[in-house]
Amino acid sequence: MDAVPAIRVVDLRKSFGALEVLRGVSFDVPRGSVVSMIGASGSGKSTLLRCINRLETPSAGEVYIDGEPMGGRLSDISRMRRDLGMVFQQFNLWPHMTVIGNVIEAPIRVRGMRRKEALALAEECLARVHLSEKGKEYPARLSGGQMQRVAIARALAMQPKAMLFDEPTSSLDPELTDEVLTVMRELASDGTTMIVVTHEMAFAREASDRVLFLHNGQIEEEGLPDQVFGAPRSERCRQFLSKKLQ
Amino acid sequence: MSNWERLVWNQRGLLWQGLTVTVEICLLAFALAIVGGLVLCLVRLHVRPLRPVAVALIEFFRATPIFVQLMWVNYVWPELFGWPNSFFTSGWVALGLQSSGYLAETFRAGIEAVPRGHREAGYSVGMSSFQVYRRIVLPETLLTVAPSIVNQFTVIVKSSTLVSVITVPDLMLQAMKLVNVWYEPIEVLTATAIIYIALVFLVSSAGKALADFHRRRFGLDSA
Structure with a gap:
């Protein structure tokens, strides 16, 4: 097994004023593995994800991407962010660009790819999210599920070392979550390194290699999915799961 | 021969001349307002030391009332800066400056209305702050505020009648000239009002059409 994990988080802490949101979180994400983060709202899951790609600046602790410490100058952070695809709860597609425009923007502007290559790449990425036919549409014309899949394609187009999903299905109607989860399952089985913050317990159980349960800014329980879901050691995790799985 | 024919139709050349001056002044003022408004807004938001200015x-x-500004630009600026050197220039500069103040605030509202997540999506694919601004924030802002910008143009059209007081030969001035020759205001001034209504209607319909289009295509509501 590979010695250097794709993502290593060491004793990460984050406070907003007096509020301590993360109180020392450490974990590894080996290359090609899927880590799901579950926990109640306010447990710090999203903040943790946002600290990994520096949309939030951690108060203390380190994040390593492929062994390289995340941080330093803004330009270094931007360079390292290329390798971390982020998918947001609110999709955050750019409304003034077509679907294709959204996908090729970063490869062209950030990676300096030629337009023709970028278009070919975009087609590939859109095929992976099953939206090949929507390239010329503007985001406003898509359903929530389609928007989120475009957002996934946009992140994939940067050919990142890892994908970060921040509650990707939480603002979708139940009938639209499946199409997004299907795409994510496919990515997972293709060997994409993923961290997934989610409330979809079935997905966390079936698709991930490891599950982290966060409580009050700390990892309260951690293990293989069957272990966390089947026989949680922590009382809080048991309570959380029994509420979720009712 | 009816008064309409004698006072309006037969004078159409003069009125047309006036109208072209009005349109020219409004377009120049509009261009200045957009550029000036954008500069003022960006300085206000991003150039800390110049923000108070x-x-x-x-x-x-x-x-300041547009009338005061017109007088100010026309009589004070030449003393202070040696410019503008024509009434025409004073006219569009004063009109443009006033609207630039309003547009600066419109732009600011538009920029602040760009959801934070749209910027974060840019940062998270590795774009620099400048790229995020140029490729995401500004285009999105321009689309949301475009209808409001067009509507500001109607304000310029209406205010532009005041340039006649500094003897710029716009539509209003030509109309008043005709009135003062024959002392028969009814037809000439009514016709003038109708021309302005038509102009403003044209512009505001364009603004509305643009807003509808942007809502349909981009899902953007105007700021």
Whole structure:
């Protein structure tokens, strides 16, 4: 097994004023593995994800991407962010660009790819999210599920070392979550390194290699999915799961 | 021969001349307002040391009556700066400056209305702050505020009638000339009002059409 994990988080802490949101979180994400983060709202899951790609600046602790410490100058952070695809709860597609425009923007502007290559790449990425036919549409014309899949394609187009999903299905109607989860399952089985913050317990159980349960800014329980879901050691995790799985 | 024919139709050349001057002045003022408004807004938001200057200018342009500004640009600027050197220039500069104050605030509202997540999506694919601004924030802002910008043009059209007081030969001035020759105001002034209504209607319909289009295509509501 590979010695250097794709993502290593060491004793990460984050406070907003007096509020301590993360109180020392450490974990590894080996290359090609899927880590799901579950926990109640306010447990710090999203903040943790946002600290990994520096949309939030951690108060203390380190994040390593492929062994390289995340941080330093803004330009270094931007360079390292290329390798971390982020998918947001609110999709955050750019409304003034077509679907294709959204996908090729970063490869062209950030990676300096030629337009023709970028278009070919975009087609590939859109095929992976099953939206090949929507390239010329503007985001406003898509359903929530389609928007989120475009957002996934946009992140994939940067050919990142890892994908970060921040509650990707939480603002979708139940009938639209499946199409997004299907795409994510496919990515997972293709060997994409993923961290997934989610409330979809079935997905966390079936698709991930490891599950982290966060409580009050700390990892309260951690293990293989069957272990966390089947026989949680922590009382809080048991309570959380029994509420979720009712 | 009816008065309409004698006073309006037969004078159409003069009125047309006036109308072209009005349109020219409005277009120049509009261009100045957009450029000036954008500059004022960006300075206000992003150039910390010059922020008070930008705020003061915006407030000054918005708070002074257009008539005062016209006089000020026309009589004070040449003394202070040796410019403008024609009434025509004074006219569009004063009109443009006033609208630039309003547009600066419109732009600011538009920029602040760009959801934070849209910027974060840019940062998270590795774009620099400048790229995020140029490729995401500004285009999105321009689309949301475009209808409001067009509507500001109607304000310019209406205010432009005041340039006649500094003897710019616009539509209003030509109309008043005709009135003062025959002392028969009814037809000439009614016709003038109708021309302005038509102009303003044309522009505001364009603004509305643009807003509808942007809502349909981009899902953007105007700021």
